[in-house]
Amino acid sequence: MALLSSRPSSRAETRDTVESVTRSASLKLIAAIAAGKTVRSAMRALGTGGTALPGLLVERFDPHAAAAIAANLTDTALITGTNGKTTSAAMLARILRADGRRVVHNRAGSNLLRGVTATLVEAASPLGGLPADASAVFEADEAALPSIAQVAPPSVTVFTNLMRDQLDRYGEIESIARRWIDTLPALPANACLALNIDDPLVASLAQHWSGRCLRFGVEDPDIPPAPEGEIMDAVWDPESQADFRYQRRYFAQLGRWYTDGGLQRPQPDIWADQIRLAPAPDPTNFRLHLQDVALHVRLPAEGLYSVYNALAAATAAVAMRVDLSAIRNGLEAHEAAFGRQETLEVDGRRVRILLGKNPSGLNQALRTLQQRGQRHHLLVLLNDGVADGVDVSWIWDVDWESQADHCESLSVGGRRAADMALRLEYAGLPDPQSPLRNEIGAALRQALDRVAPGQELVILPTYTAMLEVRQRLGSLGAAPLWDVA
């Protein structure tokens, strides 16, 4: 914006500038931005990255502030779904930077409207301007999507997958699916939907959208099928009532699906094949097909779910007309998002954190560990806060049994450590540390004591437990290891 770089020289120019300010940035907006920025810096100084309070303040001063700032964006991508939002968004942000764009990106956990508002205010100049060619990548909580879309109208909206998660908070899967369909009219008509068509619940959104769709999925006949009996989050099509059947099911309800009623997985526009899963620090190799072009990608992240995240990011990037080489460069420069396949070093021991907050996500994390073919020192942390799910029954739907032969030592912690210890005893894992401690700092120390220098501790936490253990590790002097996935 010209007024940001204006240098008052003549009286006439000065008057023009003042008029532009009052036209484009009301005093209310300026006050809102100032308040938001001040509180955010104060909170940073106090060591908290919270965005709810700054966002709330900005909304109080000027309810239109976020929309006014967002109007200066070139492109906006919203990423929603149960699993993979944070990592897909991080991958897309990196792709856009590789494309030479300025990126406004909300951090993990700030995925409600207030978090988006605070992110926009932080990125904006004091008058509400943004750098030319700024693009936004916002992960959006499923329930907050309509309000975020109103403030920051997306050029592309990515739906990753729909899994059972925090049923006590979000309600049953079918009501979420219904809410997603109800959300679509809130999106601008010229927006593009990026849909994971391997998830039949996501694929069906296309029937409710008359605008542009880009479909992504996996096209690899060599992906090992999901173990028999693994939990499925959707068994039949809510509209036609027909059962989902599979030529091959990868995990949860994802796979090459069809119904006897004639529905079937559509052909993807963007897909991955020749997928070679490998244990970290080796990258996952795959071929990424962007319509008629194929790129070989070495993705520094583990597991099939990471390939889905890369596909989600690449599809959004195509919708945003990103240069193809930037897609590969961005994906290959991926760094783990906070607590998600993140590797740290503390006291000469490697610590890997794999967030697992619902059965399907955790089953994928466990399978990722198993393809490493080693035995792991595990620290499993179960909290029952509102952000974790107050109901911990879901741990019985996780295939912990598959981990029994891959566990060297077991420690548990968190508010429901005893519940987790009982579940893991049933699964045949070794006895946990004694005495059992709920307190996460104490459980972490017990777990680290059982790991020799040079060895690795794998931490599987729920969401709030991840935040807490990450903080504890920080105070133990843990440093991120950037050279591994």
Place this chain on the structure above:
Amino acid sequence: MPAPLSRQLHIAVLYPQLLNLYGDRGNARAIERRCARRGIDTSTTHVEIGDRWSPHDADIILVGGGQDREQRRVESDLQQRADDLRNYVADDGVTLAVCGGFQLFGQHYRGYDGDVMQGIGVFDAVATHPGPQIARCVGNVVALWEGETVVGFENHGGRTYLNEGQQAFADVVSGFGNNGGDGLEGARVRNAFGTYLHGAVLPKNPHLADRLIALALERRYGAASAQLEPIDDLAAVRAHAEALHTALSPTQSRPSPLRRHLA
């Protein structure tokens, strides 16, 4: 009379693909495991819609919870098995029906959209969903069953009311129970138990799991064979205590009463 050398129990899980929403598969595991640790063989049959199966050989029948839509899906299949199941219960067959399964083992369930699903009338109880605008019953539960605590987690829109003469399973200490009003939890007829408790309920209530096993052994092999030797229950007792503490602790973050779910 000494216990027979080999004791075996047949477990049947009804509709595990559809009524499996909240970890209820843990209940079958609890029976299997607690039997195995005492040298009692078990075999487990999964019964889905349309499967040829009769409760004749069953010793313990388990059924879990699901969404309204899934309940509606099993309704007619269950009706075809209604006589068999009622006869099984009348013959002291051991049954644990949880949440959605409990509702379908009652007289009927009026779902969130007002449509009525026929139950099989094992329990003389009716369930009614007050509609999508009314908060669900969600949270940790402590109840008193024959003087002992049972713990679990409830998450149900429908409210169950027991008819005159129908015995409850337990008395609510903390939580909603059947309807949040009369202080009752679940229902019991002979050896059939209905409850709203997930958790899964049997692993962390080992005394309840053992009672089901003992009742099943008694029915098949006689009272002398129903003695269960104690086993190391440290992990289960610890989880039970932790759940008690969570439910009764005044600082527990309770779910917001403002929630409005559609189903």
